[in-house]
Amino acid sequence: MAYHTPVMLNKCIEALQLEAGGVYADVTFGGGGHSRLIMQNKEIKHLYAFDQDKEALDNTIDDERFTLVQQNFKYLKNYLSLYKAIPVDGILADLGVSSHQFDEAVRGFSTRFSGPLDMRMDASKGQSAADLVKTIDLQPLTDILRNYGELRNAYKSAQAIIAYRNENEIVTTEDLKKSLQTCAPRGKENKYFAQVFQAIRIEVNQELEVLKTMLQHSLDSLKPGGRLVVMSYHSLEDRLVKNFIKSGNFEGKIEKDFFGRALVPFKMISRKPILANEDELARNPRARSAKLRIAEKL
Ligand SMILES: C[S@@+](CC[C@H](N)C(=O)[O-])C[C@H]1O[C@@H](n2cnc3c(N)ncnc32)[C@H](O)[C@@H]1O
Numbered sequence: 001m002a003y004h005t006p007v008m009l010n011k012c013i014e015a016l017q018l019e020a021g022g023v024y025a026d027v028t029f030g031g032g033g034h035s036r037l038i039m040q041n042k043e044i045k046h047l048y049a050f051d052q053d054k055e056a057l058d059n060t061i062d063d064e065r066f067t068l069v070q071q072n073f074k075y076l077k078n079y080l081s082l083y084k085a086i087p088v089d090g091i092l093a094d095l096g097v098s099s100h101q102f103d104e105a106v107r108g109f110s111t112r113f114s115g116p117l118d119m120r121m122d123a124s125k126g127q128s129a130a131d132l133v134k135t136i137d138l139q140p141l142t143d144i145l146r147n148y149g150e151l152r153n154a155y156k157s158a159q160a161i162i163a164y165r166n167e168n169e170i171v172t173t174e175d176l177k178k179s180l181q182t183c184a185p186r187g188k189e190n191k192y193f194a195q196v197f198q199a200i201r202i203e204v205n206q207e208l209e210v211l212k213t214m215l216q217h218s219l220d221s222l223k224p225g226g227r228l229v230v231m232s233y234h235s236l237e238d239r240l241v242k243n244f245i246k247s248g249n250f251e252g253k254i255e256k257d258f259f260g261r262a263l264v265p266f267k268m269i270s271r272k273p274i275l276a277n278e279d280e281l282a283r284n285p286r287a288r289s290a291k292l293r294i295a296e297k298l
Contacts, residue, residue, distance in 0.1 A: 004098040006033025007287045015229040015294040022089035027073035030098040032059040052122040074210040077217035087223035096233045111193040114174045149199030157183045215244045222297040245295040266295035
């Protein structure tokens with residue numbers, strides 16, 4: 001099975017506006033689809049790619065102009081500075097999980113397979129989803145399900161998980177689903193479980209926190225005129241990206257200087273998010289929720 005089918009491949013690379021002698025970062029290497037197309041440009045000087053999942057290392061590109069760093073992208077600036085690569089000409093982020101991660105039952109990301117309840121993108125660090133579900137209190141669990149999964153019955157669902165774990169172990173994806181049997185709306189079970197899994201995955205990987213750090217690092221690492229290209233797959237991520245591009249903060253609040261001029265760090269290249277076209281949607285259902293935003297550092 002293919003590791004991952006890249007989404008909006010050409011649009012993302014066009015958005016980077018590759019230049020001869022340019023240095024770029026792909027902070028979500030995955031199967032390397034986007035990186036490979038960048039590397040086809042023989043004029044660029046170097047591409048630094050990041051992925052925290054060690055399984056992505058098998059997809060590396062054999063080229064002296066390419067470096068793959070197995071690290072969380074929250075350390076983007078640290079590693080780019082270590083490689084003396086700052087300022088860079090463009091940064092690409094294709095957020096979330098790869099199809100490979102979803103399709104491997106042992107990773108515990110998918111509601112479709114029975115497997116250990118893990119969900120860590122970097123399986124060597126931090127607590128797994130099973131550890132989280134085992135120890136978390138009612139209120140924070142409710143908040144996670146409500147805020148990250150947008151569940152309507154977050155409190156009831158959190159209560160059900162806690163009641164179940166008092167009698168049984170929750171160590172597999174099946175256990176988690178079983179604990180929630182009475183909460184899943186009839187006929188909408190798949191959507192409900194997908195929302196629960198998304199919520200727990202976001203918490204386990206601290207996805208919103210690391211995204212914020214990476215966006216801040218990208219601003220510090222790009223040269224003026226450099227491009228930031230970000231593709232997100234749910235509204236929580238997209239809101240952070242949109243606000244940051246618009247204002248340089250995550251609330252989207254534009255600060256003004258003494259003369260009333262807006263202090264904004266980026267020029268928005270596309271006011272609205274770019275979506276995959278019908279043709280791509282027909283070929284790749286994963287592209288359905290993708291939103292691409294492009295900005296240029298001022
Ligand atoms: C949607 S896939 C990227 C697919 C890639 N563009 C391609 O064409 O194959 C996202 C990848 O980013 C990685 N990832 C997600 N969050 C990360 C983070 N905070 N730090 C490093 N890698 C991350 C995941 O492990 C996954 O492999």
